[in-house]
Amino acid sequence: MSKRAISTEQIHHAYRAPEGWDAFPVGVFKASTVLFKNTADLHKLRPRDGLSYRYGLHGTPTSYTLAARLATLEGANHCLLTPSGLSAVTLVSLGLLRPGDEVLVPDNVYGQNRYLSESFLPQFGITHRFYNPLDAAGLAALLTPKTKLVWLEAAGSITLEFPDLLGLLRVCKAHGVITALDNTWGSGVAFQPFDLLPGSGPGSEPGFGVDISMQALTKYASGGADILMGAVCTRDLALHERLNHTHEHLGYGLGQNDVELVLRGLPTLELRYRAQDATTRALATWLQTRPEVAQLLHPALPGSPGHQFWLESSSAGAACLFSAVFKPEYSARQVDAFVDALALFGIGYSWAGPMSLAVPYDMSHSRALGLPYAGGVIVRFAIGLEALADLQADLEQALAVFASS
Numbered sequence: 001m002s003k004r005a006i007s008t009e010q011i012h013h014a015y016r017a018p019e020g021w022d023a024f025p026v027g028v029f030k031a032s033t034v035l036f037k038n039t040a041d042l043h044k045l046r047p048r049d050g051l052s053y054r055y056g057l058h059g060t061p062t063s064y065t066l067a068a069r070l071a072t073l074e075g076a077n078h079c080l081l082t083p084s085g086l087s088a089v090t091l092v093s094l095g096l097l098r099p100g101d102e103v104l105v106p107d108n109v110y111g112q113n114r115y116l117s118e119s120f121l122p123q124f125g126i127t128h129r130f131y132n133p134l135d136a137a138g139l140a141a142l143l144t145p146k147t148k149l150v151w152l153e154a155a156g157s158i159t160l161e162f163p164d165l166l167g168l169l170r171v172c173k174a175h176g177v178i179t180a181l182d183n184t185w186g187s188g189v190a191f192q193p194f195d196l197l198p199g200s201g202p203g204s205e206p207g208f209g210v211d212i213s214m215q216a217l218t219k220y221a222s223g224g225a226d227i228l229m230g231a232v233c234t235r236d237l238a239l240h241e242r243l244n245h246t247h248e249h250l251g252y253g254l255g256q257n258d259v260e261l262v263l264r265g266l267p268t269l270e271l272r273y274r275a276q277d278a279t280t281r282a283l284a285t286w287l288q289t290r291p292e293v294a295q296l297l298h299p300a301l302p303g304s305p306g307h308q309f310w311l312e313s314s315s316a317g318a319a320c321l322f323s324a325v326f327k328p329e330y331s332a333r334q335v336d337a338f339v340d341a342l343a344l345f346g347i348g349y350s351w352a353g354p355m356s357l358a359v360p361y362d363m364s365h366s367r368a369l370g371l372p373y374a375g376g377v378i379v380r381f382a383i384g385l386e387a388l389a390d391l392q393a394d395l396e397q398a399l400a401v402f403a404s405s
């Protein structure tokens with residue numbers, strides 16, 4: 001055969017990595033087209049089980065490896081990956097709710113989940129109600145035959161009340177309502193969401209725990225403040241299949257370079273979680289003693305809302321977040337000046353990355369129920385991997401702003 005043109009040669013080149021090639025890092029397999037051996041292979045039925053491939057949108061060996069490792073991390077059997085944490089939230093609500101259904105959402109839920117329920121789901125005839133996550137009896141009173149999904153979040157966003165997780169789950173189980181936990185905070189390290197009470201273990205038997213655990217991998221699993229991704233884990237196959245059906249219709253795909261970066265971060269996930277947790281508790285305990293602070297919100301601190309529930313279900317971990325409620329005599333302008341005076345804390349959203357962050361929040365209009373925090377302007381701190389002494393010194397110098405402004 002005469003020599004082929006350069007492009008043809010490059011596209012149809014014969015070299016392949018040898019059989020048995022192996023190394024610790026997982027290969028980055030990118031594909032839209034997945035090649036079949038022949039037409040008989042093409043016509044074969046392929047279950048979407050992570051072992052037989054049909055089209056790159058549904059996954060490649062790289063993304064199925066990440067999904068398998070996350071399922072193990074969560075104590076689940078199945079995991080679906082999504083392009084962001086928010087798209088994982090959306091997958092659960094759109095996957096399980098139909099016209100006429102109602103979803104119950106904790107009042108301190110992640111803000112975008114709140115907006116989804118308030119502004120988007122009503123277009124499909126799906127109603128919502130907010131509940132107080134510290135009050136399991138209150139949740140029981142809201143359940144009706146229309147209730148098809150209860151969202152949980154531990155701890156809640158910004159004000160970090162830790163819910164009565166066991167009490168809320170007992171209520172939902174007694175009524176046969178599906179529960180979905182936003183487990184970004186616990187991240188699979190602080191507690192095992194499918195086995196909140198001892199006596200059960202991973203496998204197909206139901207444990208005492210949630211039905212669905214969803215995470216924004218954007219936070220801890222990535223750890224680098226550079227990736228957006230989400231995961232939805234389940235133990236029950238039928239529930240996984242319902243969600244997978246929606247996942248395929250929504251066309252959620254992932255960049256395999258991003259998947260690789262998350263895989264790279266998983267071996268250090270627990271080390272990072274524990275290091276950030278330790279620095280966060282030390283800083284929160286210290287900041288609580290400062291005269292400028294009215295209330296320190298951190299579930300591991302006695303007196304913080306839901307502390308006793310945190311002791312019941314999560315005392316092995318407490319993440320990297322706390323919020324300081326400043327005394328009401330300080331104006332929003334003064335609190336902004338304090339945040340601007342911080343040198344080591346970036347101002348911006350997200351958390352669990354290497355750099356510490358601080359964001360002021362005015363909570364006066366963003367909740368339906370009165371949850372137990374003191375009022376006043378809140379600053380939510382996300383603690384990174386900097387040294388404790390440096391962060392404390394930075395907070396201390398910035399607090400001087402309150403005396404001078």
Ligand SMILES: *Cc1c(COP(=O)(O)O)cnc(C)c1O
Pocket residue numbers: 084085086087089110157182184185216217218219228229230350
């Ligand atoms: C960040 C976050 C999300 C959303 O994740 P994105 O990747 O930013 O879309 C969902 N829930 C919680 C609790 C979060 O902190």
